Amino acid sequence: xxxxxxxxxxxxxxxxxxxxxxxxxxxxxxxxxxxxxxxxxxxxxxxxxxxxxxxxxxxxxxxxxxxxxxxxxxxxxxxxxxxxxxxxxxxxxxxxxxxxxxxxxxxxxxxxxxxxxxxxxxxxxxxxxx
Amino acid sequence: xxxxxxxxxxxxxxxxxxxxxxxxxxxxxxxxxxxxxxxxxxxxxxxxxxxxxxxxxxxxxxxxxxxxxxxxxxxxxxxxxxxxxxxxxxxxxxxxxxxxxxxxxxxxxxxxxxxxxxxxxxxxxxxxxxxxxxxxxxxxxxxxxxxxxxxxxxxxxxxxxxxxxxxxxxxxxxxxxxxxxxxxxxxxxxxxxxxxxxxxxxxxxxxxxxxxxxxxxxxxxxxxxxxxxxxxxxxxxxxxxxxxxxxxxxxxxxxxxxxxxxxxxxxxxxxxxxxxxxxxxxxxxxxxxxxxxxxxxxxxxxxxxxxxxxxxxxxxxxxxxxxxxxxxxxxxxxxxxxxxxxxxxxxxxxxxxxxxxxxxxxxxxxxxxxxxxxxxxxxxxxxxxxxxxxxxxxxxxxxxxxxxxxxxxxxxxxxxxxxxxxxxxxxxxxxxxxxxxxxxxxxxxxxxxxxxxxxxxxxxxxxxxxxxxxxxxxxxxxxxxxxxxxxxxxxxxxxxxxxxxxxxxxxxxxxxxxxxxxxxxxxxxxxxxxxxxxxxxxxxxxxxxxxxxxxxxxxxxxxxxxxxxxxxxxxxxxxxxxxxxxxxxxxxxxxxxxxxxxxxxxxxxxxxxxxxxxxxxxxxxxxxxxxxxxxxxxxxxxxxxxxxxxxxxxxxxxxxxxxxxxxxxxxxxxxxxxxxxxxxxxxxxxxxxxxxxxxxxxxxxxxxxxxxxxxxxxxxxxxxxxxxxxxxxxxxxxxxxxxxxxxxxxxxxxxxxxxxxxxxxxxxxxxxxxxxxxxxxxxxxxxxxxxxxxxxxxxxxxxxxxxxxxx
Numbered sequence: 001x002x003x004x005x006x007x008x009x010x011x012x013x014x015x016x017x018x019x020x021x022x023x024x025x026x027x028x029x030x031x032x033x034x035x036x037x038x039x040x041x042x043x044x045x046x047x048x049x050x051x052x053x054x055x056x057x058x059x060x061x062x063x064x065x066x067x068x069x070x071x072x073x074x075x076x077x078x079x080x081x082x083x084x085x086x087x088x089x090x091x092x093x094x095x096x097x098x099x100x101x102x103x104x105x106x107x108x109x110x111x112x113x114x115x116x117x118x119x120x121x122x123x124x125x126x127x128x129x130x
Numbered sequence: 131x132x133x134x135x136x137x138x139x140x141x142x143x144x145x146x147x148x149x150x151x152x153x154x155x156x157x158x159x160x161x162x163x164x165x166x167x168x169x170x171x172x173x174x175x176x177x178x179x180x181x182x183x184x185x186x187x188x189x190x191x192x193x194x195x196x197x198x199x200x201x202x203x204x205x206x207x208x209x210x211x212x213x214x215x216x217x218x219x220x221x222x223x224x225x226x227x228x229x230x231x232x233x234x235x236x237x238x239x240x241x242x243x244x245x246x247x248x249x250x251x252x253x254x255x256x257x258x259x260x261x262x263x264x265x266x267x268x269x270x271x272x273x274x275x276x277x278x279x280x281x282x283x284x285x286x287x288x289x290x291x292x293x294x295x296x297x298x299x300x301x302x303x304x305x306x307x308x309x310x311x312x313x314x315x316x317x318x319x320x321x322x323x324x325x326x327x328x329x330x331x332x333x334x335x336x337x338x339x340x341x342x343x344x345x346x347x348x349x350x351x352x353x354x355x356x357x358x359x360x361x362x363x364x365x366x367x368x369x370x371x372x373x374x375x376x377x378x379x380x381x382x383x384x385x386x387x388x389x390x391x392x393x394x395x396x397x398x399x400x401x402x403x404x405x406x407x408x409x410x411x412x413x414x415x416x417x418x419x420x421x422x423x424x425x426x427x428x429x430x431x432x433x434x435x436x437x438x439x440x441x442x443x444x445x446x447x448x449x450x451x452x453x454x455x456x457x458x459x460x461x462x463x464x465x466x467x468x469x470x471x472x473x474x475x476x477x478x479x480x481x482x483x484x485x486x487x488x489x490x491x492x493x494x495x496x497x498x499x500x501x502x503x504x505x506x507x508x509x510x511x512x513x514x515x516x517x518x519x520x521x522x523x524x525x526x527x528x529x530x531x532x533x534x535x536x537x538x539x540x541x542x543x544x545x546x547x548x549x550x551x552x553x554x555x556x557x558x559x560x561x562x563x564x565x566x567x568x569x570x571x572x573x574x575x576x577x578x579x580x581x582x583x584x585x586x587x588x589x590x591x592x593x594x595x596x597x598x599x600x601x602x603x604x605x606x607x608x609x610x611x612x613x614x615x616x617x618x619x620x621x622x623x624x625x626x627x628x629x630x631x632x633x634x635x636x637x638x639x640x641x642x643x644x645x646x647x648x649x650x651x652x653x654x655x656x657x658x659x660x661x662x663x664x665x666x667x668x669x670x671x672x673x674x675x676x677x678x679x680x681x682x683x684x685x686x687x688x689x690x691x692x693x694x695x696x697x698x699x700x701x702x703x704x705x706x707x708x709x710x711x712x713x714x715x716x717x718x719x720x721x722x723x724x725x726x727x728x729x730x731x732x733x734x735x736x737x738x739x740x741x742x743x744x745x746x747x748x749x750x751x752x753x754x755x756x757x758x759x760x761x762x763x764x765x766x767x768x769x770x771x772x773x774x775x776x777x778x779x780x781x782x783x784x785x786x787x788x789x790x791x792x793x794x795x796x797x798x799x800x801x802x803x804x805x806x807x808x809x810x811x812x813x814x815x816x817x818x819x820x821x822x823x824x825x826x827x828x829x830x831x832x833x834x835x836x837x838x839x840x841x842x843x844x845x846x847x848x849x850x851x852x853x854x855x856x857x858x859x860x861x862x863x864x865x866x867x868x869x870x871x872x873x874x875x876x877x878x879x880x881x882x883x884x885x886x887x888x889x890x891x892x893x894x895x896x897x898x899x900x901x902x903x904x905x906x907x908x909x910x911x912x913x914x915x916x917x918x919x920x921x922x923x924x925x926x927x928x929x930x931x932x933x934x935x936x937x
Contacts (some may be wrong), residue, residue: 027556
């Protein structure tokens with residue numbers, strides 16, 4: 001067996017290792033119920049803002065609280081101790097990475113999907129109501 | 131047939147004609163080159179070249195037409211309306227050109243014709259087989275902007291379509307108005323360019339990156355041509371300078387993207403392992419591997435199969451990354467991928483066509499490929515270069531595998547083709563940590579190989595000579611590493627310390643090789659300078675990232691399980707400590723749609739506390755279409771940067787002229803209740819009052835009164851009666867006030883769909899409350915090493931290309 005063959009075998013071994021680690025590192029998209037079952041375990045939850053519930057940002061304590069509804073329709077209070085993301089009210093979809101405790105879902109990172117200008121164009125096309 | 135007023139339809143027709151022409155000439159050229167290659171009749175060559183030149187002319191025509199539309203502000207065109215506006219500064223017209231998918235396809239087409247023409251005139255015996263590949267790729271690309279619908283199938287998305295002809299607007303009433311352009315103010319101005327792209331980096335980063343993408347096609351075309359013609363050897367020489375050109379330009383394009391992110395985005399750094407970044411980095415890694423494998427073959431006639439493989443997959447990975455970023459598959463996991471235009475099927479066909487052809491012919495030809503006869507010595511340069519290339523391959527594999535998680539979801543997820551997984555996989559929670567845990571060890575191996583590579587010789591290295599020549603670099607590097615480790619506290623992280631050492635070692639040894647052993651000759655310089663650059667990028671990235679400090683971190687911990695707050699609250703004109711500075715937020719200045727927040731920095735030493743050291747003005751751009759976009763401002767010192775951006779501002783809180791804020795809106799029906807700031811709001815009834823015109827029976831005045839109760843925590847009830855009045859076209863509101871709580875309620879709107887009432891509530895704000903901002907400030911040490919490295923790597927690669935061409 002040539003040395004280069006040994007090297008290639010090593011490479012394949014590392015590649016398999018990379019796959020295993022990635023699968024291990026990858027989180028899963030879940031609903032709030034799953035996060036609630038395993039408090040403290042980190043999950044990614046996709047949901048949207050409950051616009052009827054109060055939303056409160058206390059800049060001095062740096063705490064932002066809102067209620068989110070996940071894809072299964074479950075409502076949950078979310079606590080985020082970062083500044084309130086810009087245009088949060090306009091978000092269509094919120095991706096929250098974090099974990100549940102007994103009172104709320106603690107988000108460590110929040111990504112928002114805002115309506116793009118493409119949607120706004122549809123609104124403009126809504127002139128038919130005139 | 132409606133005669134529309136004020137439209138300019140001719141340029142659109144010209145544009146669409148040019149696209150069809152570009153598409154058909156590409157196919158004709160491919161066919162003619164194929165027959166020329168088979169029959170070697172020069173008549174075919176004339177046709178092939180002629181049609182490729184016609185193709186070139188039409189691509190240039192497409193570019194000019196789109197520029198003409200953008201510069202003329204013809205907002206009846208969807209692309210122009212979506213990507214530009216009247217007030218867009220002229221210098222950003224380029225950014226608007228390639229903001230959309232269609233424009234960036236055109237940019238890509240353009241670079242391919244530029245490179246294709248050079249290749250056509252210089253490739254000699256390789257002209258026909260390589261140009262077949264080029265022309266086929268161009269046909270696929272041109273089809274992406276065709277915008278035709280044969281048999282209800284969408285082929286491409288054209289930038290030359292009028293807004294009223296867009297499928298999404300079909301049959302909307304306004305498309306029937308002949309004078310819709312004058313009727314609706316929305317058509318008088320476009321929706322504008324995303325403020326994040328209004329940055330000079332965005333004028334130069336996309337064209338450079340796309341030139342980089344385009345340049346990987348040349349080695350790919352050569353490799354494919356060689357496999358098809360079974361001429362396995364002679365492609366290496368002409369492909370080499372092109373491969374190094376690709377390494378340089380693609381690398382430059384990626385780094386410019388990093389510079390833009392650092393300057394204009396606010397994720398706090400130049401690299402975040404975002405899927406979009408990853409998908410352009412991965413082809414660079416493999417093309418760098420391909421370049422080195424080609425060098426091995428040229429010098430030692432070994433490793434050819436690997437060179438073929440890497441050259442092929444580099445372009446295939448470009449196609450794959452195009453698919454990832456443009457098909458919408460990344461959706462949830464990336465913030466800045468393109469909007470799905472419904473081209474994913476077509477992109478997949480494009481990708482699979484070349485994957486099957488390239489990997490198919492590679493597998494078929496593999497047994498016939500010449501292999502190295504002897505075993506490489508463990509001390510030979512080629513052996514370690516080969517190992518290095520394998521490490522690059524595996525590094526690329528790891529990145530692309532993790533980036534492809536959304537693809538696995540659509541293949542094997544609960545809603546995928548073959549539902550193997552119960553849950554949808556999400557990208558790693560800490561992406562940076564995940565990637566670094568692999569890429570840092572890979573970088574250690576690569577930089578170590580770069581450090582010793584030049585001191586090894588092809589064939590067999592003389593052991594004694596090797597150690598003699600490298601000892602000097604080794605000693606200097608150990609000293610430099612120890613100093614840096616002491617200064618930036620690296621002793622506690624063995625992995626980072628190892629990368630610091632190998633990075634420094636690679637820098638020093640290549641410098642030594644070039645200046646001392648090569649006597650600083652230009653002919654020696656290319657690879658040394660490029661490798662110094664790469665090593666400095668690693669050192670700069672390591673130190674600036676691993677030792678970045680958030681100086682705005684506050685000491686407030688809410689509870690143990692919450693991460694610490696990395697943002698500082700700054701009241702207007704109050705001094706706070708920010709790292710080694712005293713910082714004061716002194717005011718906000720508005721310039722157009724930008725709000726500049728002025729923050730002054732002073733020394734903490736009382737002796738010099740009076741003198742302002744510098745002022746930064748991070749800004750927020752507030753636009754109707756894109757919302758609020760933060761933009762950082764950075765103070766550059768030679769050995770560190772202070773990077774700041776505003777994460778929240780009280781100026782953004784809507785405040786009514788009478789001093790109310792904290793606005794919320796809620797929809798209520800009779801019997802519904804809502805909570806507003808610890809108060810219950812219960813809607814009891816809705817009173818409707820119609821004022822009729824006695825003569826014709828028309829409703830002239832409509833008064834709606836909402837009767838609701840507000841109950842506070844003590845159980846006290848108050849009645850409120852906000853009203854909504856419509857008289858003719860004039861709408862007015864009578865707000866209800868709750869003086870004790872400082873609330874104001876407005877009956878804002880009626881929702882005709884569900885017969886509910888939109889109620890707005892505000893709270894009286896303290897007039898003495900100072901405006902404030904919340905700001906994040908990060909110190910990046912030695913980040914300039916990174917930028918110097920970038921420049922050196924590009925210059926070095928350029929020199930290498932120049933030397934290869936001269937050979």
